Structures are given as C-alpha cells and as structure tokens.
Amino acid sequence: MSDDLAPALLTINGAIAEVSLNRPKSLNAINVEMAIALRDIFAQLGQNTEVRAVILRGEGRVFMAGGDLNYFRQASDKAAAADALIGPIHEAVSLLASLPQIVIACLHGAVAGAGMSLAMAADLAVAEQGTVFNMAYAKVGNSPDCSGSWSLPRIVGVRRALEIALLSDDLSAEQAMNLGLINRHVDKGQHEIEAKKLAERIAGNSPVAMANIKKLMRQSHSYSLEQQLKSEADAFASTASGEDFSEAVEAFFERRKPVFSGR
The missing domain is CATH 3.90.226.10 (2-enoyl-CoA Hydratase; Chain A, domain 1)
Incomplete structure (x- = not known):
C-alpha cells in the first residue's frame, strides 16, 4: 500500500x-x-x-x-x-x-x-x-x-x-x-x-448477544451494582424475546449448532 x-x-x-x-x-x-x-x-x-x-x-x-x-x-x-x-x-x-x-x-x-x-x-x-x-x-x-x-x-x-x-x-x-x-x-x-x-x-455468534455483552462490560465501571443489575435484566429480557435466543435454545436440545439471524 x-x-x-x-x-x-x-x-x-x-x-x-x-x-x-x-x-x-x-x-x-x-x-x-x-x-x-x-x-x-x-x-x-x-x-x-x-x-x-x-x-x-x-x-x-x-x-x-x-x-x-x-x-x-x-x-x-x-x-x-x-x-x-x-x-x-x-x-x-x-x-x-x-x-x-x-x-x-x-x-x-x-x-x-x-x-x-x-x-x-x-x-x-x-x-x-x-x-x-x-x-x-x-x-x-x-x-x-x-x-x-x-x-x-x-x-x-x-x-x-x-x-x-x-x-x-x-x-x-x-x-x-x-x-x-x-x-x-x-x-x-x-x-x-x-x-x-x-x-x-x-x-458465528448471535450479534445481538455480542452487542449486549460488549455494552454491559464497557459500562460496568461507571455503573453501581443496582444500575448494572437493571441493565443486565433489561438486556436479557430483550434478547430472550428475539429469534436468536429461541434458535439457540432449540439447537441446544436438538444437539446441533445454532444458526443466528441477528434478530
């Protein structure tokens, strides 16, 4: 270059x-x-x-x-x-x-x-x-x-x-x-x-999960325990309602690798 x-x-x-x-x-x-x-x-x-x-x-x-x-x-x-x-x-x-x-x-x-x-x-x-x-x-x-x-x-x-x-x-x-x-x-x-x-x-992982993990880790130093627990709960609930979480759960029980769509 x-x-x-x-x-x-x-x-x-x-x-x-x-x-x-x-x-x-x-x-x-x-x-x-x-x-x-x-x-x-x-x-x-x-x-x-x-x-x-x-x-x-x-x-x-x-x-x-x-x-x-x-x-x-x-x-x-x-x-x-x-x-x-x-x-x-x-x-x-x-x-x-x-x-x-x-x-x-x-x-x-x-x-x-x-x-x-x-x-x-x-x-x-x-x-x-x-x-x-x-x-x-x-x-x-x-x-x-x-x-x-x-x-x-x-x-x-x-x-x-x-x-x-x-x-x-x-x-x-x-x-x-x-x-x-x-x-x-x-x-x-x-x-x-x-x-x-x-x-x-x-x-190969769920992009929604990756983004949430990154956000939670990066903000943790600035948040109190109570604030972080609230953020974790909100992130988990939001992700749990998405297609990627359902796909991962089904893949676990079907003993296969999940295919994540990013939704």
Whole structure:
C-alpha cells in the first residue's frame, strides 16, 4: 500500500470487516486525514447490520507509531493543530467503542502513543512476537489522548498505568500479555491469522448477544451494582424475546449448532 492512497481503508468480506491504517511510509502515524477517515469508517460500520466483527490492523512494518509529529512541527499554532487532529480522532474512538460489532486489534511492529491508545480502545487484541508497546506521550512532552488514560488504568490498575505512562518504557508482547493488554500472543506472522480466527468465531455468534455483552462490560465501571443489575435484566429480557435466543435454545436440545439471524 502507498501513503498516496486513502489514509484508512475499509474492506468487508461477509460478516467480517477489516479497517486498515494506511500510511505505511509514515509508520501509520495519525494525521488529520486519517482521523477523519477513521471517524467516517466507524460511523459507516455502526449502521451496517451485516458486519458482526471488525479487525483493526496496520499496513506496512508497524501497527501505528503514534501521532504525526511532523504535522505538529510544521504548525504555526500548535494548539489549533491539536484541536484539528484530536477532534475527529476522539470522535472515531467514541464511535469504535460504541460499535455493536466486536473490534479486534491486530498488532505488529510498534504500537506506540496514539497507536497504543487506539489498540486499547478495541474490544480484543492479538499481537505477534516482537511487537513493542510504548505509551510514548511523556517522551514528546505531552499526555495521553485517544482514550489512553481511560483504558490503561482499567486494564492494568492505576499504579501500574502511572508507571507505564510516566516512564514510557518499552513493553514486549510477552509483557503486554501478562498485563492483560492483549488477549493473544502468537508467533511471528501469525497475528492476522489469529485475529481472523477470533473474528470468525465471534461472527458465528448471535450479534445481538455480542452487542449486549460488549455494552454491559464497557459500562460496568461507571455503573453501581443496582444500575448494572437493571441493565443486565433489561438486556436479557430483550434478547430472550428475539429469534436468536429461541434458535439457540432449540439447537441446544436438538444437539446441533445454532444458526443466528441477528434478530
């Protein structure tokens, strides 16, 4: 792929969509054009009832090296430049988190700065051996964006999150696995295969159930026990009245694999 093409690409194959960061010559660093492209892609996916799983990946040698520092270097008004970039990329992250589909980050090479934040915003993550993670913001004299400060403490705890963000040390894929930053650590060159396997498994489940599970898990940190119990009851009752639940119950007693319609 070339940096001359669209900065982010969407391909759909049946129930699985693939979103590719496509600035390989710039190590997929986020610029305004990529931020807008991602925002528009996630908005489009949010309206697509046929897609059941999304793979987020990077073209070239890395997943993403962070924000485009050259963009800021050339800006005469860096605060205005920051607003122009952060506005659409934060919209994109919010849309990603609220997608009814499950999003799987497929990681390789460098996963740094905004790239690490974006990877953590996904629902699941797969990384190949040799992948290097780094929050990196402290290295450029700034603080996290793209929901990094929201995701990291929820995944690893506040004390460990502070260490990772303040020191900006490299983390190996093995360390990321131990910290819970990724779900799968696979051999070199196997990350895309593993991500597709996960996507296929998820796409074979009831999309209504998958969406409800995602929503319940994501809101749980902000809800009281009573609020969460109410949300669980509402979600369960709503899903129980649908065709997918009836199909799953019948398939269980008939000892066959259910076929979900998404209704």
